[in-house]
Amino acid sequence: MARLDFGDALNLALREEMRRDARVYCIGEDIVLGLPFGVTKGLIDEFGPERVLNAPISEAAIVGSAFGAAVTGLVPVVDMHFADFVTCAMDEVANQIAKSRYMFGGQLDCPLTLRMPYGIGKSGGGHHSNSVEAWFVNLPGLKVAIPSTPADARGLLKTAIRDPDPVLVFEHRGLYRLVGEVPNAETLVPLGVAEVKRRGRDVTVIATARMVHESLEAARRLADEGIEVEVVDPRTLVPLDRDGLAASVRRTHRVVVAEEGPMRGSAGAWLAWVVMEDCFDDLDAPIARVAAPNVPIPFSPPLESFVMTTADDVVAAVRQVVK
Amino acid sequence: MSPPGPDALLAMYASMLRVRLFEERARELFQNGRIPGFLHTSVGQEAVAVGVAAALRHDDYVLSTHRGHGHLIAKGGSLRGLMAELYGKANGICHGKGGTMHIADVSVGYLGANGVLASGCVVAPGVGMSIKRRRSSQIVVTFFGDGAANRGPFHEGVNLAALWKLPVVFVCENNRWASSTAHALSTAGGSIAARGAGYGIPGERVDGNDVLAVHDAVTRAAERARGGDGPSLIEAHTIRWVGHFEGDAQAYRGKDEVAEGRQRDPIARLERLLIERRLLDAAQAARVRESVVAEIEDAITYAEASPLPRPEDALTDLFAHYPWRD
Numbered sequence: 258m259a260r261l262d263f264g265d266a267l268n269l270a271l272r273e274e275m276r277r278d279a280r281v282y283c284i285g286e287d288i289v290l291g292l293p294f295g296v297t298k299g300l301i302d303e304f305g306p307e308r309v310l311n312a313p314i315s316e317a318a319i320v321g322s323a324f325g326a327a328v329t330g331l332v333p334v335v336d337m338h339f340a341d342f343v344t345c346a347m348d349e350v351a352n353q354i355a356k357s358r359y360m361f362g363g364q365l366d367c368p369l370t371l372r373m374p375y376g377i378g379k380s381g382g383g384h385h386s387n388s389v390e391a392w393f394v395n396l397p398g399l400k401v402a403i404p405s406t407p408a409d410a411r412g413l414l415k416t417a418i419r420d421p422d423p424v425l426v427f428e429h430r431g432l433y434r435l436v437g438e439v440p441n442a443e444t445l446v447p448l449g450v451a452e453v454k455r456r457g458r459d460v461t462v463i464a465t466a467r468m469v470h471e472s473l474e475a476a477r478r479l480a481d482e483g484i485e486v487e488v489v490d491p492r493t494l495v496p497l498d499r500d501g502l503a504a505s506v507r508r509t510h511r512v513v514v515a516e517e518g519p520m521r522g523s524a525g526a527w528l529a530w531v532v533m534e535d536c537f538d539d540l541d542a543p544i545a546r547v548a549a550p551n552v553p554i555p556f557s558p559p560l561e562s563f564v565m566t567t568a569d570d571v572v573a574a575v576r577q578v579v580k
Numbered sequence: 581m582s583p584p585g586p587d588a589l590l591a592m593y594a595s596m597l598r599v600r601l602f603e604e605r606a607r608e609l610f611q612n613g614r615i616p617g618f619l620h621t622s623v624g625q626e627a628v629a630v631g632v633a634a635a636l637r638h639d640d641y642v643l644s645t646h647r648g649h650g651h652l653i654a655k656g657g658s659l660r661g662l663m664a665e666l667y668g669k670a671n672g673i674c675h676g677k678g679g680t681m682h683i684a685d686v687s688v689g690y691l692g693a694n695g696v697l698a699s700g701c702v703v704a705p706g707v708g709m710s711i712k713r714r715r716s717s718q719i720v721v722t723f724f725g726d727g728a729a730n731r732g733p734f735h736e737g738v739n740l741a742a743l744w745k746l747p748v749v750f751v752c753e754n755n756r757w758a759s760s761t762a763h764a765l766s767t768a769g770g771s772i773a774a775r776g777a778g779y780g781i782p783g784e785r786v787d788g789n790d791v792l793a794v795h796d797a798v799t800r801a802a803e804r805a806r807g808g809d810g811p812s813l814i815e816a817h818t819i820r821w822v823g824h825f826e827g828d829a830q831a832y833r834g835k836d837e838v839a840e841g842r843q844r845d846p847i848a849r850l851e852r853l854l855i856e857r858r859l860l861d862a863a864q865a866a867r868v869r870e871s872v873v874a875e876i877e878d879a880i881t882y883a884e885a886s887p888l889p890r891p892e893d894a895l896t897d898l899f900a901h902y903p904w905r906d
Contacts, residue, residue, distance in 0.1 A: 330714060
């Protein structure tokens with residue numbers, strides 16, 4: 258085991274995959290210097306300018322060209338810079354990438370990875386802070402990974418790059434400097450396999466990315482009161498490990514779904530419905546949800562803190578379902 | 581480079597006729613309720629599709645538009661597969677999942693029609709990047725309309741292809757109308773070809789009703805692209821004889837424009853040339869037409885006889901593996 262931060266674990270995954278497969282290349286804005294979060298730092302020295310491409314500020318061309326390359330023999334890894342900017346390439350993601358295999362009757366593979374740095378924090382403001390994973394959960398044809406630890410980040414990104422279908426990897430920008438154990442051996446994390454991040458008999462908290470850590474903090478606090486919280490991380494929203502979630506719910510019979518994005522029409526709403534459908538007879542209380550209010554992410558620190566979901570919110574939701 | 585020889589000219593003639601007669605039959609079949617959906621045909625615009633395709637190799641790529649049947653036929657796509665797809669049949673090229681506006685035939689390098697205008701303009705540079713990385717001498721052509729030249733992806737795509745000297749040819753089919761909005765009312769500066777200069781690449785206006793002019797321009801652009809000198813922009817002026825879509829009342833234009841189109845019929849024009857050069861006579865012309873008609877009727881018979889997809893096949897082809905998990 259090595260101790261790496263989340264960003265370095267992603268960097269390691271990129272290096273490993275680029276060494277393994279010469280078709281893999283990285284493209285994005287400012288990625289030669291590794292800006293803005295350091296994930297692609299140093300790749301240029303090992304792989305050169307043919308495989309580490311600084312693109313003009315042309316999101317449609319970055320993502321659209323990755324699609325063209327993917328369907329004709331290359332394996333692109335796109336750095337979206339900030340996930341918020343995917344709106345400038347939404348036709349490319351939603352109409353071209355997501356639908357090409359389907360519309361064309363399976364004639365084309367589209368092995369493309371979109372790295373989506375996202376999330377709230379540090380007064381990023383309305384165009385640099387949003388949790389937009391729900392948009393893509395609602396788009397058939399895409400797979401959606403959302404790791405919470407350095408080991409999962411590395412393992413899921415590697416799997417995404419090897420997948421014959423388009424995969425979006427949501428990387429919470431508040432986690433990039435989080436340090437954790439990463440196996441020395443090359444380790445892949447399969448898509449669609451949840452992991453229990455903490456065992457507990459009383460309540461299942463289903464959480465992704467930053468909210469996994471907030472939920473673990475909530476679990477530590479609640480343990481002092483004698484409430485044992487199980488934290489389950491689906492790790493990928495598409496495909497979803499429904500069996501893994503159900504197994505936990507059948508042990509605890511109470512569920513909180515915790516996420517960072519707005520409450521309405523969210524990924525958490527989908528997860529809550531899945532649990533309801535699969536485990537209705539096992540539930541001893543209505544499912545509670547932790548999510549942000551339905552507003553854009555504000556700038557000023559007290560405003561941002563107000564909409565940011567935290568361990569406090571998870572604690573309150575757990576208390577509600579064990580009442 | 582030498583101009584096309586007799587065989588090539590006759591092949592272009594047959595190809596244009598194939599596009600024309602296919603489209604006319606498709607219109608009838610649509611009007612008779614045999615073909616579902618929204619149908620956009622390219623009647624009158626055949627010289628662009630055929631002039632481009634004749635300048636390409638079999639392994640070159642094409643990205644097309646919502647008005648793409650002609651591009652596919654000219655590139656050598658199967659008429660049976662295309663017609664069955666228009667019918668929504670199981671053995672259409674895309675098994676009925678794509679239909680007229682969302683069809684691809686990868687076997688001939690036709691990477692897809694597109695329901696979204698100018699989308700191919702940003703996909704083409706990526707195809708060019710892949711060609712370059714594979715050290716291949718292929719090229720990619722992306723078609724788009726005059727209306728699409730006002731979308732952002734046109735500018736982003738041309739900029740990227742020019743910046744990285746990618747083997748792309750951007751072919752604008754200017755048929756004067758962005759659906760029902762006149763070119764002059766949608767396009768600042770008037771000339772789309774002139775936009776090439778802003779990106780430091782050749783931009784050329786050609787008569788899109790003259791298949792040889794189109795062929796010549798694309799041949800030069802293809803040579804430049806294969807030679808590593810980067811993309812070109814070609815604006816081919818043409819006239820669509822029919823509505824934007826089948827059923828379009830065309831209240832936005834007078835009958836004189838279609839009359840002008842018919843007067844400048846690209847097929848009749850090449851036919852006159854072939855006759856002048858004694859490469860074709862009336863009897864031979866009739867034989868070519870007969871053989872093209874037979875191909876198209878065969879495709880229709882095939883499509884009519886083909887089975888509809890099983891309803892549950894709506895769930896296949898989403899991901900590489902089936903069944904998939906939600």
